[in-house]
Amino acid sequence: MILKNNSKNYYNIKRNNKIFKLIIIFLIIITISYIAKLIINNISNYFLKNSIAEVEQITSALINYSVTDDMLTDLELDNLYRITKNSDNEVEMIDYNPVAVNKFLNKVTNSIQDGLFKMEKGDLTIIGKGFNGDGTIFYIPFGSITSNPIFNNLGPKIPVRIKTIGSILSNVDVKIKEYGINNCLIEMNLVIEIKQQIMLPLISKKIKIINDIPISYKVINGKIPEYYSGSLSKGSNIYSIPIE
Template sequence: MRFRTKKRNSKNIITLILVSLVLSVVLSIYTINGRLMPIYKEYAEVQTNKVASYVVSKAINSRTSSVLDVNEIIVNLPTQSKDMITTKFNTEIINQVRAETQTLVKEYLEQAESGDLSHLPNLENVEYDVGKMEAGDGIVFFVPLGQALNIPIIGNLGPKIPIRFHIIGNVHSDVQSSIREFGINNAIVEVNLLIEVNVKIIIPFASHSASVEQKIPIAIGLVQGTVPHIYSAGEGTQPSIEVPIPYD
């Protein structure tokens, strides 16, 4: 009877030790993962931004039309005075470039997600999982744990952390213009296209959404106006330059 009791107590102790050991391991993993999660997220977002920006840039560089001269998209409107010029942007050309660029970016991103490595950058210590990409899991790549934690001594060692991201929704674009004064009655005009790609980044035990933005020049150039007869360097000051007016 005593032998059975001792044997039962031994089993209970072993069971308790095993349960405690398992709980300690689980708790340790949970604690370490919680502390490292912000580092994983930040690293994954940086790498995702690099990959997505590269794909977007490659798509933009492949388009048939390059950066236009701003005078090609400006239309002069008739005015009552020959000394006055009224202009507007040619929205037809701008929208054409916008649609072309947006379509190319979407196509390149879709091809990259399907495993086309020719559209992806060759990043150091980054290994793409072509099999999962071809299976429709988005853009999947692995990075060594030491690289993600920024520990140079074990940069290429340790288990590889999978990072996956895929495009959420459509590619968004917006046209922005800026005008800067240049010289006398001249202006430098820039028309840019802002491309925004929304992605979902997935890492072990977590996921979050992010956006990749890139500004693309559509047209840039100098717009020259008529030289005024009198030019003043500022309000309330005497004219600093006087241009003779011819009399008939």
């Protein structure tokens, strides 16, 4: 009877030890997985953050290069808008010529769209950055995560790709400000808004980029009414081209 009890106790202890070991192994696996996930997320977010800054810079440069001097030279900018003054020579209103504005925005936006399509294929020759046939717009060296110049170019290189989504939105914005005595400065900007998806091997993110491109400055005789507090502005209707 004593032998049977001892055997039973030994079996129970052995079984409990196995269960305890399995629990420990399970907890170790969970802990390692959690730590690995944190490390991977931190590394991915680091590369994503750096990618966003680089993509914004490249895209802004591409948009600026797409708006060529020829486009602005061929365009009679004064035909895009009309300034209305009252009897006191004060600027009261900015009106747009919708036909002329839409014609200009169509030309500019199509040029930007062509540049973005090339960019998605890795073609950045328009801004002097060469061409990657695999669709990668640039690479981030893995060693850059150390922030040490010695190790910056070590390790594998992380490819970064982009895709433009939604539509390209554009409009003309005119701002009028007081400029000296009885003069006004008219500043005309081209405003471009696009959405892009940045794609890395393990993570992706959608971003919005808005570019203001000055296209014209002009000084006219006149002044701003006091109720405008020294400046007034008005944007044209938004012109949209969907990305296909």
